[in-house]
């Protein structure tokens with residue numbers, strides 16, 4: 001079975017909007033694990049717009065105590081700055097079970113592309129080796145739709161880098177799925193997955209996956225070891241939790257007379 005790692009970045013977005021400590025990211029992650037999630041993902045960004053270094057430390061502690069996977073995502077080339085020690089420094093400190101390298105530029109609103117392994121492969125080799133020496137499984141964010149170049153060439157270069165897995169960037173799939181007619185895109189993803197698997201790479205997938213599109217994706221693209229899901233899952237949790245929560249407030253008001 002494909003395992004689920006819940007990305008809790010959005011809990012920190014809500015928390016930071018008021019500057020306090022609620023909603024509590026460790027409590028939210030604990031609820032996800034209690035519900036059966038297999039791991040927790042965060043993607044701290046250099047501008048600390050949501051998850052911060054302290055959150056990374058607290059979630060590393062939680063996942064260690066629960067013996068589940070902690071997946072830390074980020075750009076290893078982004079320089080450290082005040083409040084952000086840098087992705088590699090965080091990995092050295094907390095030793096996540098999985099480090100997922102993502103080629104985001106600073107200030108990017110969200111991840112929107114994978115690595116071009118022909119261009120970036122050589123620079124990734126020592127970073128991947130270092131992370132593996134720390135005991136991390138290493139995954140590389142990848143454009144399965146061919147946006148970075150020919151699939152055969154991209155997968156061939158990716159396989160030579162030394163990483164364990166590729167994370168298929170599913171944004172383009174989710175986009176076409178929401179507009180209808182995702183079959184050609186799914187075929188491209190399935191083809192890329194076949195090439196990568198034959199090259200000895202395991203596969204993760206993530207970005208804009210949701211209750212709506214996940215089943216269709218997994219029915220066509222295989223084998224996927226892990227999906228990391230955050231934005232849609234937290235939004236869906238609001239819809240699914242609002243009814244119960246509002247009823248509790250009504251109960252309090254009624255009890256108060």
Ligand SMILES: CC(=O)[C@@H](O)[C@H](O)COP(=O)(O)O
Pocket residue numbers: 007009010042043045073102109110111141206207230
């Ligand atoms: C790599 C990836 O697809 C996710 O980590 C996504 O980028 C979440 O990051 P944000 O929550 O900052 O959008």
Ligand SMILES: NCC(=O)COP(=O)(O)O
Pocket residue numbers: 007041043073167205206207208209228229230231232233
């Ligand atoms: N790696 C993808 C991830 O962690 C979550 O992406 P999204 O569901 O927030 O788009």
